[in-house]
Amino acid sequence: MTFETIRYEKQGHIATLTLNRPPANSVNLAMLSELEKALDDAGQDREVRVLIITGAGEKGFSAGFDVGDVANAHITGPKGQELWTRIDRFPKPVIAAINGYAFGGGCELAMASTFRVMQEGAKIGLTELNLGIIPGWGGTQRMPRILGKAKALELILFSKRLTAEEALEIGLVDRVSAGGALMSDVMEMAEFLAQRPPLAVEAVLNAVNTGLEKGLLEGTKVEWEGTQKVASSKDAIEGFTAFLEKRPPNFTGE
Numbered sequence: 618m619t620f621e622t623i624r625y626e627k628q629g630h631i632a633t634l635t636l637n638r639p640p641a642n643s644v645n646l647a648m649l650s651e652l653e654k655a656l657d658d659a660g661q662d663r664e665v666r667v668l669i670i671t672g673a674g675e676k677g678f679s680a681g682f683d684v685g686d687v688a689n690a691h692i693t694g695p696k697g698q699e700l701w702t703r704i705d706r707f708p709k710p711v712i713a714a715i716n717g718y719a720f721g722g723g724c725e726l727a728m729a730s731t732f733r734v735m736q737e738g739a740k741i742g743l744t745e746l747n748l749g750i751i752p753g754w755g756g757t758q759r760m761p762r763i764l765g766k767a768k769a770l771e772l773i774l775f776s777k778r779l780t781a782e783e784a785l786e787i788g789l790v791d792r793v794s795a796g797g798a799l800m801s802d803v804m805e806m807a808e809f810l811a812q813r814p815p816l817a818v819e820a821v822l823n824a825v826n827t828g829l830e831k832g833l834l835e836g837t838k839v840e841w842e843g844t845q846k847v848a849s850s851k852d853a854i855e856g857f858t859a860f861l862e863k864r865p866p867n868f869t870g871e
Contacts, residue, residue: 621651623636623652625655630664631667632669635673636679642674642677669711670711670712670714674717678727698753701754702729704726719741720740721752725756728763735790736799738781742779745773757773762829813868814870815868815870816871820842850871
């Protein structure tokens with residue numbers, strides 16, 4: 618596929634989606650349309666087991682909504698919220714490789730990802746109130762879930778911009794990479810995740826998301842459905858066989 622506002626590449630079981638409007642990599646309607654197509658491909662391709670999202674250039678992961686595209690805000694608003702929710706519920710692990718500043722919708726994109734790895738020198742925050750608006754792509758919901766109500770409100774209402782170290786300390790990101798090591802660190806994570814049993818990974822993501830969104834009862838129901846599904850899979854047989862034979866398993870997603 619050929620895109621204008623993103624790059625989408627696949628290597629083995631890992632797909633990398635790069636927001637390609639440097640230096641800010643701000644999100645406009647055209648980018649959202651291309652992101653949707655890339656997500657379609659990554660979700661449907663059985664060979665893809667992990668998705669990495671990052672930004673082009675050295676300055677920004679994403680500054681969020683492109684204020685120059687305000688004429689399309691009535692479309693980009695709900696579309697961005699829909700796609701970020703889709704990433705949050707993606708059936709495969711999504712790693713946000715935060716290579717530069719991640720503000721507004723860029724921070725919301727990172728929070729929608731399964732894991733967040735941030736490069737030293739980068740900054741992150743929900744800064745929408747500086748413009749007289751509020752986070753509109755899930756930020757008011759995901760940040761409290763990650764950090765708790767009080768800390769999330771502090772960051773949002775004061776439009777705080779956190780360093781990578783500050784974000785790690787409060788749990789907004791999972792790991793900080795030294796300068797120049799971000800993508801190698803992220804690829805190391807992705808390669809490990811790509812060796813995990815795909816059906817079991819999807820079942821875990823589905824159960825966790827269902828429980829968080831719909832409560833314990835619904836979450837445990839989905840957990841049991843996933844348990845039954847993976848128990849009869851070829852991957853489960855391979856996992857037990859490899860354990861008994863004292864060798865690494867080779868999971869195929871069947």
